[in-house]
Amino acid sequence: MAAFPHTLSSRLLTGWVGGCVWYLERRTVLESPHKFMHLFRSVNKQWITFQHFKFLRRMYVTQVNKIRNQQVKPKPEPVAPPFLEKMPSGEAKAELDELRPVSSASLSLSTKPNEKELLELESASVIESSIDVDGETKEEKQWREMKLHLDDLPGILARLSKIKLTALVVSTTSAGFALAPGPFDWPCFLLASLGTGLASCAANSINQFFEVPFDSNMNRTKNRPLVRGQISPLLAVSFAACCAVPGVALLTWGVNPLTGALGVFNIFLYTCCYTPLKRMSIANTWVGAVVGAIPPVMGWTAATGSLDAGALLLGGILYSWQFPHFNALSWGLREDYSRGGYCMMSVTHPGLCRRVALRHCLALVGLCIAAPVLDVTTWAFPLVSLPINLYISYLGFRFYKDADRKSSRKLFFCSLWHLPLLLLLMLTCKRRPGREEDKGDAQS
Amino acid sequence: MAVPRRGREALRSFLCRGLAGSGCRLDPERGPERRDAAPGRASRFCPPRKSHHDWIGPPDRHSNLRPIHFYKPEKESLLEQKLRELRQETQEWNQQFWANQNLSFSKEKEDFIHARLRARGLGLGAESGPKGTLSAEDMADFYKEFLSKNFQKHMQYNRDWYRRNLAITFIMGRVALQRIWNRLRWKPKRMSP
Numbered sequence: 307m308a309a310f311p312h313t314l315s316s317r318l319l320t321g322w323v324g325g326c327v328w329y330l331e332r333r334t335v336l337e338s339p340h341k342f343m344h345l346f347r348s349v350n351k352q353w354i355t356f357q358h359f360k361f362l363r364r365m366y367v368t369q370v371n372k373i374r375n376q377q378v379k380p381k382p383e384p385v386a387p388p389f390l391e392k393m394p395s396g397e398a399k400a401e402l403d404e405l406r407p408v409s410s411a412s413l414s415l416s417t418k419p420n421e422k423e424l425l426e427l428e429s430a431s432v433i434e435s436s437i438d439v440d441g442e443t444k445e446e447k448q449w450r451e452m453k454l455h456l457d458d459l460p461g462i463l464a465r466l467s468k469i470k471l472t473a474l475v476v477s478t479t480s481a482g483f484a485l486a487p488g489p490f491d492w493p494c495f496l497l498a499s500l501g502t503g504l505a506s507c508a509a510n511s512i513n514q515f516f517e518v519p520f521d522s523n524m525n526r527t528k529n530r531p532l533v534r535g536q537i538s539p540l541l542a543v544s545f546a547a548c549c550a551v552p553g554v555a556l557l558t559w560g561v562n563p564l565t566g567a568l569g570v571f572n573i574f575l576y577t578c579c580y581t582p583l584k585r586m587s588i589a590n591t592w593v594g595a596v597v598g599a600i601p602p603v604m605g606w607t608a609a610t611g612s613l614d615a616g617a618l619l620l621g622g623i624l625y626s627w628q629f630p631h632f633n634a635l636s637w638g639l640r641e642d643y644s645r646g647g648y649c650m651m652s653v654t655h656p657g658l659c660r661r662v663a664l665r666h667c668l669a670l671v672g673l674c675i676a677a678p679v680l681d682v683t684t685w686a687f688p689l690v691s692l693p694i695n696l697y698i699s700y701l702g703f704r705f706y707k708d709a710d711r712k713s714s715r716k717l718f719f720c721s722l723w724h725l726p727l728l729l730l731l732m733l734t735c736k737r738r739p740g741r742e743e744d745k746g747d748a749q750s
Numbered sequence: 751m752a753v754p755r756r757g758r759e760a761l762r763s764f765l766c767r768g769l770a771g772s773g774c775r776l777d778p779e780r781g782p783e784r785r786d787a788a789p790g791r792a793s794r795f796c797p798p799r800k801s802h803h804d805w806i807g808p809p810d811r812h813s814n815l816r817p818i819h820f821y822k823p824e825k826e827s828l829l830e831q832k833l834r835e836l837r838q839e840t841q842e843w844n845q846q847f848w849a850n851q852n853l854s855f856s857k858e859k860e861d862f863i864h865a866r867l868r869a870r871g872l873g874l875g876a877e878s879g880p881k882g883t884l885s886a887e888d889m890a891d892f893y894k895e896f897l898s899k900n901f902q903k904h905m906q907y908n909r910d911w912y913r914r915n916l917a918i919t920f921i922m923g924r925v926a927l928q929r930i931w932n933r934l935r936w937k938p939k940r941m942s943p
Contacts, residue, residue: 445795445808448808449806451801451804451805453803515915515919516912519815519844519848519911522809522814522816522848523814523815523852528814534806534816535804535816535818538922539915539918540922540926543919582908585904586905640886640893641893643893643897644892644893644894644896644897645852645855645896647851647897647900647901647904647907647908653893653897654897654898656894709887710887
């Protein structure tokens with residue numbers, strides 16, 4: 307069976323890329339950048355052309371730039387904002403020029419929302435105070451009663467639990483389960499997936515519960531349910547408890563105690579270590595990488611019942627992947643982090659940030675070579691994964707050298723398709739027991 | 751039609767605003783003695799009388815936090831009063847912290863840019879054009895400096911915020927239990943002859 311003919315690989319690539327950019331469309335800037343993004347989509351899913359990808363990438367950049375520009379205090383003359391971060395590349399500068407009318411419009415809107423209305427009403431008003439009345443009436447209309455409607459509850463809880471991120475976590479757990487040796491046990495697989503999903507919902511809800519004022523101050527996260535007052539903190543905590551207890555119980559008694567213990571540990575690590583650490587020390591990045599690495603390990607332990615070398619290898623691959631992914635992303639968010647008081651490497655130790663990203667890109671190459679040594683995959687895997695690993699390492703090197711927005715963006719976007727492709731290749735090259743093949747058997 | 755209504759609204763708003771500190775007392779439609787007056791912009795808003803819930807407003811332009819107008823029921827228990835006051839106080843404290851934080855960030859950022867450009871011998875304004883900008887790497891120095899300067903302030907804020915948030919949620923839980931208990935207690939009494 308051919309590993310991948312050219313058409314299949316390009317289809318897969320566009321499929322993964324399509325999935326990734328779809329996800330990107332929904333999430334312009336990650337609030338918890340340590341969460342890895344992993345998509346398992348079948349080949350029959352949506353087809354994205356390269357132009358669409360470029361367009362969406364520009365939209366993503368537009369959003370990031372908008373966020374950046376919104377921090378600048380508006381000046382009276384609307385000609386050209388005097389404080390602009392210089393964009394080195396021509397392409398990015400062109401984008402910025404396009405953005406300027408958008409950003410100045412949004413700036414003028416964000417400061418005095420009622421000015422436009424006031425100008426319109428001036429001519430028609432009879433009493434002078436009516437100008438203020440209309441401005442205030444508009445503001446009054448923006449007040450909402452904090453009453454929970456049961457129809458809205460599913461949507462609110464989905465956003466509270468970061469349901470899309472949870473779905474990605476669950477799919478990584480599934481990957482771990484599928485890569486583990488032994489026969490594929492469907493009931494166990496479903497229980498493990500459901501348990502992990504519930505645990506992830508609980509962890510995400512507690513994270514949002516802790517971070518309300520910080521989320522309010524960052525553009526991407528300011529529409530979260532707790533920030534908007536759509537749900538009370540008590541309800542959020544109760545929901546988290548209602549997810550955590552059955553989730554962990556399902557993992558402990560439905561799968562095995564080891565997986566349950568890992569689930570509890572991961573919830574604790576995320577809510578009680580990573581979330582507070584984000585504001586205390588740059589060590590949060592390493593803790594967050596561990597948080598991201600544990601779900602596939604859980605998938606593996608669910609299948610095999612033991613924490614063996616293959617599980618640790620899989621966890622190691624995801625751990626290493628977090629660094630180029632997050633460090634590249636955080637490079638463009640330095641202003642928000644600084645203002646919000648988040649301790650991130652990109653702000654406090656920029657050199658370290660880039661070094662670590664490059665280091666872990668190279669570590670991925672080493673880990674892929676270790677896969678056949680540990681009998682997880684055949685020797686085909688390090689060979690077929692070498693091109694993508696070398697490419698991400700090259701982008702990591704460029705990020706290390708150039709240290710600019712362009713290289714950080716390239717590295718980040720590469721990491722989005724790199725991980726799902728890598729996991730797919732691992733699955734394809736999984737060493738199956740009992741097959742008469744020697745280690746030298748590559749693509750056939 | 752539009753003018754008299756506008757005039758009525760204007761009068762009501764004017765009176766509301768004039769007595770903002772003490773709540774919307776003169777407004778017959780709004781039952782003001784039931785409203786707990788929050789300072790600043792929130793006090794200009796008067797929720798309708800028939801509402802028994804809190805109201806949440808648009809984000810404050812300096813602190814980006816949404817003010818809440820807390821509902822004060824007629825028969826408020828001690829615990830409920832404690833909860834409401836704690837939430838009110840936490841809200842004011844939060845608003846103040848973040849408004850200060852955001853304003854000082856903007857101001858220091860501008861000062862930094864001015865200073866850097868002056869140090870390079872470049873001015874601001876029309877003649878400077880593209881030279882009157884700072885690269886991301888220059889700004890990075892500012893972000894690092896700002897973060898480290900405010901580190902202790904953030905540490906203190908984090909500690910206080912976690913403590914307050916957990917206290918509020920805990921008291922909310924107690925209030926909810928109290929309400930459930932009261933409802934269960936009154937039900938059998940009504941049922942028994």
